[in-house]
Amino acid sequence: MKTAFTLIEILIVVILLGILAAVVVPQFVDSADSVNLGKAQTDISTLNSVVEHYRVKAGVYPSGTVYATAADVLSAANYIKETPTAPSGYTYTYDGAGSFDFTAPE
Numbered sequence: 001m002k003t004a005f006t007l008i009e010i011l012i013v014v015i016l017l018g019i020l021a022a023v024v025v026p027q028f029v030d031s032a033d034s035v036n037l038g039k040a041q042t043d044i045s046t047l048n049s050v051v052e053h054y055r056v057k058a059g060v061y062p063s064g065t066v067y068a069t070a071a072d073v074l075s076a077a078n079y080i081k082e083t084p085t086a087p088s089g090y091t092y093t094y095d096g097a098g099s100f101d102f103t104a105p106e
Helices: 007-058 067-076
Strands: 091-094 100-103
Touching: 007 067, 007 091, 007 100, 067 091
Parallel strands: none
Antiparallel strands: 091 100
8 A cells, every 4th residue: 555645734734834934034024124223233333333433543633524535534534444334224324423323224
């Protein structure tokens, strides 16, 4: 006598795998979003500390109101090794008065 899986057994396994995937996949997507948010928060906190250190030493904040310009000034003055890059979908901004910030994707 041959033993094999019935159609009902195979359908039950496929349905259970679908339910499991529906539960697990969104958790991975959410964790990637939280990692990107954490990186952005850490980068901005570091840049705000560095720009304040720059102001104490130089007496003025870095010039310009463009993030890349201000971050490049800090990098050129050896306050940071390299300009932090924003995670995908995020943008970093600088207000020209010593404050960096970021905008998150919607």
